Amino acid sequence: MGRRRLAPQPRSELILVALVVTLTSDKLPEIPPRGVRTGTAATQDEWDAIAKLKSEDWELLVPMTELKLGNPASSHNYFLVNSQHRWTLMRLNIFPDGGVARFRVYGTGQRDWIATDPTDPVDLVAVAFGGVCVGYSNAHFGHPNNMIGKRALRYGGVGPAPSGSTGWETARRPDRPPGNDEKGLLLVPGCEWAVFRLAHPGVITQIEIDTKYFRGNAPDSCKVDGCILTTQEEEDMVKNKWALQTHKWKVLLPTTKLSPNHSHLLDSLTLELQDVITHARLTIFPDGGVSRLRLKGFPSSICLLRPREKPMMRFSVKAGFRANL
Known part of the structure; x- marks a missing residue:
């Protein structure tokens, strides 16, 4: 031996x-x-x-x-x-010496918005700039934060997804129907969603939905809504599992057909209809996976809705936390 x-x-x-x-x-x-x-x-x-x-x-x-x-x-x-x-x-x-296997720092990113070019649209939901998922309906195979750069940062920056494991994928809904309507959209009774707090209040002008690596499990369609919430309203919504009144949400992207393994560059509403928002909600029908979500636009001066005097998030180590690292 x-x-x-x-x-x-x-x-x-x-x-x-x-x-x-x-x-x-x-x-x-x-x-x-x-x-x-x-x-x-x-x-x-x-x-x-x-x-x-x-x-x-x-x-x-x-x-x-x-x-x-x-x-x-x-x-x-x-x-x-x-x-x-x-x-x-x-x-x-x-x-005095020794070895460290991993050194990780958890927190919320912040961008120097004063130095931002006002003519160049920026991804207002990116994790690197301070965007974060604050609620979701299902995260069976991957957390929605993956779409905006959480896991992408481990691969050298928020760029193209290296694999489907670095995206958001939900469990397959048992009520997923087999039929489509006259517009080619799947007739679905249910959906899955994820809500994001933008890194800075702003106006969204372009939306990117990337389903790369999701071929047989890409969503049939999606839509994007936006709203303005104060810090206290966000905390209340988190406690109520985002049961927000319908009239609070403003449509940024109507229900749009998606293709598998494809990057979709979609314009938001016309300039006359665009408003400043602080939160965005991505809804997919009926389920599936999305590799990347980018909400490009321009930051607004409306920043008093989220005062910096109080912590943006409260962190705690919960059961199962280490297994998800």
């Missing part, structure tokens, strides 16, 4: 400190690429570049904390952070 390899034991003295700072791209020093030198000691040029960041003076997010011991293959340490500032860089320190 061969020798059994023992799993590496965690270091009981491993301690971490997390520091953060906000810097613009023009203030970032040029750090020499590591290249084939990965795993070797830093050069003097690299030390000089890092010293320019003055990271020892950054704001403290997580104080020096001893990491909990556990199974080396699944030992997770979570730290709740109460910060409403926008950060661009984070420094992780471990003492």
